[in-house]
Amino acid sequence: MGNAVVPVNPQRVVVLTNESTDIVLALGITPIGAVRSWSGAPYYDYIADDMANVPIVGDEMQPNLERIAALKPDLIIGSQVRQEQIYSQLNAIAPTVFSETIGESWQENLRLYGKALNREVEAEKLLTDWDRRVANLQQQLANRNLQVSLVRFLPGAARVYLKDSFPGQILQEVGLQRPPLQSGDGFAQEVSFEQIPAMEADALFYFTYTGDGNNQDLTNVAEPWLNHPLWKQLSVVQLGNAHAVSDVVWTTAGGVQAANLLLDDLEKNLGL
Template sequence: MSFAKKSWLAVGLALLLVFTAGCGSGASTGGSASGDQEANNEKTRVIQHAMGETKIKGTPERVVVLTNDGVDNALALGIKPVGAVKSWIGDPWYDFIKDDMKGVEVVGEEVQPNLEKIAALKPDLILGSKVRHEKIYDKLSAIAPTVYSETVGHVWKDNFKLYAKALNKEEKADQLLKEWDQKIADFQEKMGDKLDTKVSIIRFLPGLVRIHHNGFPDAIVKEAGLKRPKSQIKEEHSSEVTEERIPEMDGDVMFVLTMEEGDGKATKLKEEWMNKPLFKKLDVVKEGKVYEVNDVYWNLSGGIQGANKMLDDLEKHLAKK
């Protein structure tokens, strides 16, 4: 082929490409909002988390959740997992989520997920926590993109935001957090000078008794603007107490949590302690300000749904003061 013919062929091809690109550009400019949304949903996002960064393409559809707070938060965001670890108590889910969790595969327990069951579900996202699952991160990442929170409990709001980002549900999360902030503001307005109330949080488990210091319920009490007894203000999550430390349980009000596993041991221990002479001498007991509350909402669920239910309890009981 001569040089002239080659040149004309090249020019013709270039014009064809320009024309085609122009047509494509025009169609894109007039595209629908749904088309733009679809493109946005398919883009690759980089999520920074406790183990580094993870790339996630689009909006995950087959999510496996390995923490109780992750399940609470995912459901609040409108995401039903394909698999999740068993609730701390329940068969296999907490009562308040069991309807939403119908058909969800149990993939072990929070402290010991089942890798084979997780892999069999072919997830496109796994949510876990470094404090629980650091040693199996590489194995999980080989199954699907994996995002970890640093820990659980008092950082519930940070975890909620992280999970929402990974799930591509940040807009929904912003809405729920705005509603939460308004609920806190309404609570504080209703409480007025009752915000000076010193809140004691006691938890009975099979074989041991704890005073709470810096966990999930403590974070909610603090955000609500309430106070804690001086003896209960510590950096540690909670402390196991013996009978001689009963005086440290005192406060203006006391909320009692019982982790009942179905064998009656925690309930029996609670009854024994609440009948001890030293317990009965507490001012909060004498004034009738001891309230038993749901351990799932106050401690175990650890997510935004539990937080809302706990704040409802605080308002209900403190209104009596």
């Protein structure tokens, strides 16, 4: 988006994506303002305590410029994929640094935010710790040749997640295989009930849409799928290897903390 001249050690940082909230906290900085979580709650549970007193400045798709300006930030962190249209307005308030996208690019974004915050050493330590953990998992999984399926349930729909998604990229990094329908490039693919057999794998992780704060009734979103005869016929289901996991951790949050929580789920459910 151009050049941003930032303070040497920014103290008043506003973050405009859930991913950057996760990452900035991991770098040891508490923002002075942040966008609301996608769930409608102020912040996701896993960072709620750290963000307890931080004011909301709108949501990712519609940050509130007046609230941001009132906080007098000395740095704003956002993403081109979310806020490109208002970059010039944000940059008029304070130096603004955007990632290009979010999700699968979280490691690149961690380095970018670390540079903007003058926390490059901390960012590299987080990435070194991540690489060490991934290498350990690769070693444990090397001889198991496991195929892992990723499924997300949404109102009236289901998706399988592909290699370029946040969880897909992590599975690839640790050396897990994917079913044929999920092994291609791309983010996700919507599937029908008839395609449930293509979800078959050695292990299946499913996560359910948690809402966007619009008071939708999401109580039974997954039920049509979990109760479908084809789902019940999957060997992975019958063997007890289909695992419900957090939608926040596996797809909506992003960031280094969420990535490590995802690895926790893999270790727990794959017996590592």
